[in-house]
Amino acid sequence: MESFEVSKRVEGKINILYIKGYLDAHTAPMLEDEIQGLVDNGEFQILVNFKDLLYISSAGLGVFMGFIENIRSNGGDIKLSNMNSKIFRVFDLLGFPTLYDILEEEQEALTKFNS
Amino acid sequence: MKLKKKIKKIILPTLFLLLVAAINLFKFINPEYLPGLRDLLFIVFIGAAFFSLRDLHQQVSIYSKVKIAVLYLLILYAIYLIFMNISGALDTSDIFRWTAVFSTLYVVVIILIFTIIRDLIFIQRKKATLRNFNIALILILIFSYMMDSQSLNINIQMPSDDSGMLFPSSANSLTIIVVILMIYMIVLNSFRTYWVKYLNRKQKIKTFLLSGIILGLSILIMSKRRSFTEIGDFADANFISAGFIFIIAYFSISMLVILLYLPTAGFLDRKEKELSSLQKQTRSILGVIDLEKVMQIIIEQTIEISSANYCWLIVNNPATNKYELMAEKDLPLALAEKFSGKFDPDFIGWIKKNKTVLMIDRISKDQRTAKIEAWKYRNGSLLGIPLILNEVVTGMLFAVKNIEYGFVADDKTVLSMFANNAALALENARLVEKSLEQEMYEQELKIAHEAQMKLLPSKMPEIKNLEIEASCITANEVGGDYYDFFEFGKSKLGVVIGDVSGKGAEAAFYMAEAKGIIESLSQIYLSPKELLIEANKILFNTLDKKTFISALYGIFDFNNKTFHFCRAGHCPLLYWNNKKEEIYLIEPAGLALGLDSGEYFKKTLVEEQIKFHKNDVMIFYTDGVNEARNVEQDEFEENRLCDVLIENCQSNSTAIKNAILEKIENFVGDQNQHDDLTMVVLKPT
Known part of the structure; x- marks a missing residue:
């Protein structure tokens, strides 16, 4: 089975x-x-960096959909880069x-969160 | 090999017995000829004969061994009677010779009886048993030799006196020591009567009587024996005397022991019967495969074996690692209720930790049980037996009696034995149930697969001037892909392909739902855009948050030769324009169904229109096609799809479909299909 990993970094209020x-x-349940x-x-400010992701299936996309409504109603967002x-x-x-x-770059997304 | 066995079993014993006889008979031909050496050889060959014959009766049952001993003695007695009969008619020198013949027969019979005594002594043998027996035998042989040589030195024809011949007047201290030692060893060996307990009550009684006969005959023969020892105190006579001493000693003690065992014999028999029936029963549970039934049988048999007032079985649930009440008989309700909660009393913990039987004589006094109020009678006793499999306590069996000290050590042993089989039976039944469940699950998936396949059109619509071909290959038994056709009179045909996100059963249910929704909407909305906007509204509310459906919906209008379609987040339309001889992947904007409540969906969705020509080809497909992966994890991708279409654009729709599938198959090779693979090929003609 193909492997999947998630790691986390906190930048200010934003969880990357x-x-x-x-x-x-x-692997979607892990994310x-x-x-x-x-x-x-x-924590409602979430940035997901896709740099090392090799493949995503529809179930993987579903993960973001499952949370977006709740996160946005709490004033946060999930941004992807x-x-x-x-x-x-x-x-x-x-x-x-x-x-x-x-967004293309992580930095752009961070800036967008802070603006 | 066979010959060797024969030599060992027949030839050697016969040879030794013949030698014994020859030497003994020779003595009477020429008594003065080297008497010391002769007697030495005589006893050595007795020893050898015994040694070679020692396993003669090994295969015979204990009871039969005693019977054979009796038979031998009867033969001996018969010989004695014959001897007595003829001796009166013989003169002295003849008696002399006949005595030799008969004493030889006596010696042989005694050797045979010795082999039986040896067998009996060796039952439940210990390390010292063989040694003690051999010492006794050697002492008997030494005794036979010593007494003889001494008496020979004094007088060949020793006058008899009434005290027999055991202690000749000239006996020196060495002889006395030998005699004392011999008697001591004979008595020591005679106490080895463990065979008695292997007899059942009936056999014990019979054996007691048989031993009595042995004793009677032995004493009878011994007392009359003087008739030929009168003639001479030779090694044979001494051996016969010592032999009878051993036989008499052994069987007197055996009789005593049987007498001691007799009162308990009935009880022991019953116990044994119980045990053997228990073994039969427990073996019979191993054949039962119904889990419920196995547990019920375990409970019933526990009650039967232990005569407990109530009994219950708890089994470890691997999912929670808790013991759950699985079966019971007469378990007080208050106690049973305890098991439905998180009940982990000390006595269960104790068994789990110690993996051994717990016997509590007084429930009210033992700290492991005293705290629990639910016992029906607090003055009771408890027996808890772990069911152990591979060192793990898989379950526990409890039996309670409403009296204190209700269980005895025997219950503990018997039930532990039973528990071993019970644990195995439970595990067997559990495995069978598991595999049955697995089979049922697979069967249900098969049914689900068939049901889902029925949701797809069973045959292609027959439309003039349009070839239609479709294929749906699911990665698992059920999947989320689908396609459908809607005929609107003769001039219009609706075509849809959809792909539900996710996999398996969940996707399959949503696929069925989406099919129903789109099918009904198709009759209301003749514009693909309107239809999809409505479908999205409905699906957004019914789909799980995480789930979405991509779809491509198009309508052929054969009057105008137009095809207009919308793409709701789905793969592009693959279009071969036969007039221009060009290939297109047309991808108008559009969100997948269920992503957005409606506003953005409506705003984004674009309807595209194509004016089609004869021999154009439109292909609807799902991402299972372009994302089909080979062993290097490369994807099939649209460019390969386009290539196949270009190569086969002039073929009919069936050939085009087959060419694409074949190409994908070759590309993927042995890799598992990881996604559903669906396509619809349309070719106006």
């Missing part, structure tokens, strides 16, 4: 999640647990860029 490997139906943990702690073109293509096809901030 670095996701790595394959995000699919089997879900991670985000759930942040939400439970009242550093996607490779293949992964961006998946998001783009489904129309995610209309609904989510998807």
Whole structure:
């Protein structure tokens, strides 16, 4: 089975999640647990860095959808950054860029959070 | 090999017995010829004969051994009677020779009886048993030799006196020591009568009587024996005397021991019967595969074995690592209720920790049980037996009696033995149940798969001037892909392909739901855009937050030769324009269904229109096609898809579909299909 890892970095009020490997139906619960943990702690400013992600399936995309409503109603957001073109293509096809901030670089996203 | 066995079993014993006889008979032909050496050889060969014959009766049962001993003595007695009969008619020198013949027969029979005594002594043998027996035997042989040589030195024809011949007047201290030692060893060996307890009550009584016969015959023969010892005190006569002493000593003590065992014999028999029936029963549970039944049998048998007032079985639930009440009989309700909560009393903890039987004689006094109020009678006793499998306490069996000191050590042993089988039976039943569940689960998935396949159109619509071909290959038994067609009279055809996010059963249910919604909306909204906007509204509210559906919906209008379609987050439309001979991936903007409540969806969705021509090809597909992966984890991608289409654009729709599937199959190789793979090929003609 393909592997998946999440690591976390905190920058001010923003929690940055670095996701790595394959995000699919089997590994999605790991990311879900991670985000759930942040939400439970009242952390609603979440940036997900896709730099090392190799693959995402529809179940992986679903993770963000599961939280976005709650996080936005709490004044926060999930922003996504550093996607490779293949992964961006998946998001783009489904129309995610209309609904989510998807940024080229982590820094851009941080700036956007703080503005 | 066979010959060796034969030599050992038949030839050697016969040879030794013949030698014994030859030497003994020779003595009477020429008594003065080297008497010391002759007697030495005589006893050595007796020893050898015994040694070679020692396993003669090994295969025979204990009771039969005693019977055979009796038979031998009867033969001996018969020989004696014959001897007595003929001796009267013989003159002295003839008696002399006949005596030799008969004493030889006596010696042989005594050797045979010795082998039986040896067998009996060796039952439940210990390290010292063999040694003690051999010492006794050697002492008997030494005794036979010594007494003889001495008496020979004094007088060959020793006058008999009434005190027999055990202590000749000339006996020196060495002889006395040998005699005392011999008697001591004979008595010591005679106390080895463990065989008695292996007899049942009936056999004990019979054996007691048989031993009596042995004693009677031995004493009878011994007392009359003088008739041929009168003639001479030779090694054979001494051996016969010592032999009878041993036989008499051994069987008198055996009789005593049987007498002691007799009162308890009935009880022991019953116990043994119980045990053997228990073994049969417990073995029979191993054949039962129904878990409930196994547990019920365990309970019933526990009650039966221990005569407990009530009994229950708790089994470890691997999921919670708690012991749960699984079966009971007459368990007081108050106590049973305890098991539904988080009840972990001390006595359960104790068994779990010690992995051994817990016997509590007084429930009210033992600190492990005294705190619990739920016992029906507080003055009771408890027996708790762990069911152990691979060193793990998988369950516990409890039996309670409403009296104190109700259980005895025997209950402990018997129930522990029973528990071993019970643990195994439980595990067997559990495994069988698990595999049955697995099978049922697989069967249900198969049914689900068939049900889902029925949601797809069973055959392609027959439309003039349009070839239609479709394929849906699911990665698991059930999946989230689907396609559908809607005919609006003869001039219009609606085509939809959809892909529910996620996998398996959840995706399959949403697929069924989406199919129903789109099918009903298709009759109301003739514009793809309007239809999808409505579908999104409904699905946004019904789908799980995490779930979305991508779809491509299009309508052919054969009157105008137009095809207009919308893409709700789905893969692009693959379009071969036969007139221009160009290939397109058309991807109008649009969000997947269920992502947004409606505002953005409506704003974003774009309807595209194509004027189609004869021999154009439109292909609807799901991401299972372009994301099909090979062993290097490369994806099939749209460019390969385009290549196949270009190569096959002039073929009919079936051939195009097959070409694409074949290409994907070759690309993927042995890799597992990880996503559903669906496509619809449309070709206007």
